[in-house]
Amino acid sequence: MVLKIKRKEGVSLSLKWHEAYAWGVTLSMLLFGIWGFYDGIEVGSITAGLKFILFFLIILSPNFVILFFYKPKADSAE
Amino acid sequence: MSEKKRKNILILLWAAAGIALLWFFLSGLNIYALFMIFLIIAVALLWQGLHFEITEIKRRKALMGMSGFWTLIAILMFFPFPAPDAPQYVVGEVHRFSEPNHGWGRMYMGQLGPNLVNHGYVYTHKDFIEPMAKARGGSKPSFTTTYPLARATFGITTITDSLRGPNTVGGEPVKPMKYPWTSFEGSHRAEKIGWNNGDLLLGDVAGKVGYEKAKYTPEENALMVKEIGKWLGSVEVGICRVDPRWFYSHDFISKGTPLSLDDVKDLKYGIQVFTDQNWRRVLNDPGHSWWSASKSGAAYSTSAWIAVRLAQVLRDMGYEARVGHGGINYETIETPFSVYNGMGEYGRLSDAVVPSVGGLRFKSATILTSFPMEPDPVRESYGVTRFCEHCDRCSRACPVNAIPMGEQTVENGIKMWHVDKDKCVRFRAGNLNGNCCNECLKVCPYNKPVNAFHQLGAYMTKHSFLAPWLFGNVNGVGLEDWLEYQYATESGEFGTNRPARWIQENPGYKIELPRLVGNYIFTEEDRSTAEEWSTGIGAQMGKVGLKYKGIEWGKIPDRLLDKDGRNRNVHWDYDEGELGPDMQNIGKTLTPEEVVKLLTEGKAFTGGWYKKHENVYPPRSAYEKQFMTYEEAAEKWSKE
Ligand code: SF4
Numbered sequence A: 001m002v003l004k005i006k007r008k009e010g011v012s013l014s015l016k017w018h019e020a021y022a023w024g025v026t027l028s029m030l031l032f033g034i035w036g037f038y039d040g041i042e043v044g045s046i047t048a049g050l051k052f053i054l055f056f057l058i059i060l061s062p063n064f065v066i067l068f069f070y071k072p073k074a075d076s077a078e
Numbered sequence B: 001m002s003e004k005k006r007k008n009i010l011i012l013l014w015a016a017a018g019i020a021l022l023w024f025f026l027s028g029l030n031i032y033a034l035f036m037i038f039l040i041i042a043v044a045l046l047w048q049g050l051h052f053e054i055t056e057i058k059r060r061k062a063l064m065g066m067s068g069f070w071t072l073i074a075i076l077m078f079f080p081f082p083a084p085d086a087p088q089y090v091v092g093e094v095h096r097f098s099e100p101n102h103g104w105g106r107m108y109m110g111q112l113g114p115n116l117v118n119h120g121y122v123y124t125h126k127d128f129i130e131p132m133a134k135a136r137g138g139s140k141p142s143f144t145t146t147y148p149l150a151r152a153t154f155g156i157t158t159i160t161d162s163l164r165g166p167n168t169v170g171g172e173p174v175k176p177m178k179y180p181w182t183s184f185e186g187s188h189r190a191e192k193i194g195w196n197n198g199d200l201l202l203g204d205v206a207g208k209v210g211y212e213k214a215k216y217t218p219e220e221n222a223l224m225v226k227e228i229g230k231w232l233g234s235v236e237v238g239i240c241r242v243d244p245r246w247f248y249s250h251d252f253i254s255k256g257t258p259l260s261l262d263d264v265k266d267l268k269y270g271i272q273v274f275t276d277q278n279w280r281r282v283l284n285d286p287g288h289s290w291w292s293a294s295k296s297g298a299a300y301s302t303s304a305w306i307a308v309r310l311a312q313v314l315r316d317m318g319y320e321a322r323v324g325h326g327g328i329n330y331e332t333i334e335t336p337f338s339v340y341n342g343m344g345e346y347g348r349l350s351d352a353v354v355p356s357v358g359g360l361r362f363k364s365a366t367i368l369t370s371f372p373m374e375p376d377p378v379r380e381s382y383g384v385t386r387f388c389e390h391c392d393r394c395s396r397a398c399p400v401n402a403i404p405m406g407e408q409t410v411e412n413g414i415k416m417w418h419v420d421k422d423k424c425v426r427f428r429a430g431n432l433n434g435n436c437c438n439e440c441l442k443v444c445p446y447n448k449p450v451n452a453f454h455q456l457g458a459y460m461t462k463h464s465f466l467a468p469w470l471f472g473n474v475n476g477v478g479l480e481d482w483l484e485y486q487y488a489t490e491s492g493e494f495g496t497n498r499p500a501r502w503i504q505e506n507p508g509y510k511i512e513l514p515r516l517v518g519n520y521i522f523t524e525e526d527r528s529t530a531e532e533w534s535t536g537i538g539a540q541m542g543k544v545g546l547k548y549k550g551i552e553w554g555k556i557p558d559r560l561l562d563k564d565g566r567n568r569n570v571h572w573d574y575d576e577g578e579l580g581p582d583m584q585n586i587g588k589t590l591t592p593e594e595v596v597k598l599l600t601e602g603k604a605f606t607g608g609w610y611k612k613h614e615n616v617y618p619p620r621s622a623y624e625k626q627f628m629t630y631e632e633a634a635e636k637w638s639k640e
C-alpha cells in the first residue's frame, strides 16, 4: 500500500504506508516537544522549554536515524 | 576498516545499549540512563546504516518496530484508563482535632517553646515592636504582622473574621459584627426569600437546568452557588456534605473554648471557595523574603472576602451560613472539604492536592450552611496518591525534614502521609533566612500554570499508570527533576533554598507540663516529639547525604555551626544579634491537682486526638467513639 499525495501536476509525494506511519509518529512527537518548548517559554523558564525539546530530540534520535540513514544504499534500492 | 572490526563495534554498541537499559532499571528509572539508551541505540543504528547492507525489509522492520513502540507508549500515556480507586483515608476511629493543637495553635500558645513564640522579634526592628504590640491589643509581633504587605493582606482577615457568622459558636468569631444593610442574620426563618423578586436563575444555570424560574431544587441551588462563587472570584467551587468530625473540638482564637456539635447541627453542607496564590509568586519565593507570608495572606483574605459575601447571601435568604477562613479563623479542618467535594486528594504533604488550582498553592475558605444543595458527584481519584508514591520532591526539598519520605502511616484513624507539623511551623515562623516557607508548594509538579499543556499532564497522571513512573522521581531522577521549571526564575535551582536557619530553643530546653494557656490545658501527651530536635540536636537540613546535580542536601556550611556543631540560633537584624537567652513563654504551669480541679469545674478544657477518651474535656461525641466512613458520618449528620 502506498500513500500518494498529489497536489498539482509535477509535485507529488508518494510514501509506503509504513514510511508514512513512521513519519506520522515522529512528527507528532516532535510537535508535542515543540508544544512543551513553547509552554516552557510561556511560563517563563527558557531552560525548561529547551530541555523539553531536547528530551524529545533525544528519545526521537533513533527515529531520525532510521528515517534518514537506515535504508538501502541508493544503488541497491529497488 | 575490516568487516569483522565493524561487526565488533556494532556488537559493542548494542551491548552498551543493554547495559544502559540495565542501569535504567537498577537506578530506579534514572532519566540520564533513559537518554543513554536512546542515544546509544541511535548510534548503533547509524553505524549499521552506514556500514552494513540494509535491505528494504530490514528498514520496514525497523520503522515498524520504532513506530509500534511509540504507538504503544502513546496508548499507555493517553488512553483514558480508569483512574485508580479513590483512596479510603478513614481506617479507624477518628477523633475531632483540637485547634490549639494544630501546628500554628501549638506555636502561638507557646507549646513549641519560648523562643519560637517570640519569633516576631527577629523580623521587626525593636523600635516598631512597642507601637505594634499596642496596636494589636498587646499581642506579640509575628511573621505575619511585621511587613507592610503581609500586614495589609493578613490584617484584613481580622475584619472578615467578625463577619463570619452572626453569633459566637464554640468561641468564634470572638466579636461577631452585624452585616450591614440587612436585618436577616441567618437564624432559620420560616419564610425564605429567593434569589430575587422574579426568582430568575442566572443565565448559565438556566441553560444547564433547562428552565428560567427557580424551583429551588438541590441541584439548581448547587449550580447557583457555584455560579455566584465563581463570579465573586473563586477559581473553583466545591460542595459536599459535612462530616461532623471535621469540626474542631476546641477553639484556638478564644484559647480553648470547646465546640459542641449541638450548636452546629444545622450546618449540613460545605461550600469551598479557592484562591490561587499565583504560580509565579509561589515558584519565585519559597520563603526567601516577605513575599512568602504576604501571598499567603493575600490568598487567604481574598477567599475570606468571597466566602463572607456568599454566606451573607444565604443568610439573607433565610438559611444558616457560617464562614471558616484563614489565617486561623476556621471552625473546621479545611483540607477534608477539598478531598470530599471531589476537588482533590491528599498528597505526601498532608494537604489536599487540587490539580485544577495548581496542586497545593491555593488558599480556601468554607461556608457551612443549611442551604440544601446537591453535593458534587462521588469523588474519583485524580491519581495524586499514586503519583506521590513515585514522587518525593516536596519531601526532598523541605529544609527541616518535616515531610515523610516513606510509606503512609495511620494517625487518628486516618491513613495518609502525615507531616511533622511542629517542625514545619518552626521553620515557617522562625525562618532566619527569609520569612515563612512554601518550598514544598514550589517544587510540587502540580504547581504549574493551569493551561492546556499542564492539564494534559494532570490527565495523564490520573489515567496512565505509566505516567507516574516517567514524571515521578522517588528513586532516580525523573522528568520533573530534569526539566527544572525553576531555572531562569528568581527562585534558583531545586534545593537552593539552603542553607536554611531557623529559630531553635536554648540547649537543654524542655517545656514544663501541664500548662494552662487561656482556657486550654496542654498535658504531657501534648509534648512535641520534635522537642529535642528543636534545641538543635539532630536538626539537619533537608535530606542529609542525598546528592543531586552537585547539591548535597543537608550539608550545613561550617560558618553556620557553632563549636559543638550545632546550627546556631542567631538572628540577622536584631541589634544584639540574638533573640536573647531568657525569652518569656506564655501560659502558666499547673500541678496535676489544679488540672483536675479546673477540668472538673468546667473552667478549663483539654483535647488532642491522641488522648484517651477519659482525658478529653468535654467528652468526645458519639461520632468519635466508633469506626465510621465519611459517607456514614455525613449521612448520619444529615439526619440529626
Ligand atoms: S517547612 Fe517548608 S517545605 Fe517543609 S513542610 Fe513546611 S512549608 Fe513545606
Ligand code: SF4
Binding pocket: B347, B348, B349, B353, B387, B388, B389, B391, B392, B393, B394, B395, B440, B443, B444, B445, B446
Ligand atoms: S511534590 Fe510530589 S510527592 Fe510531594 S505532594 Fe507534590 S506530587 Fe506529591
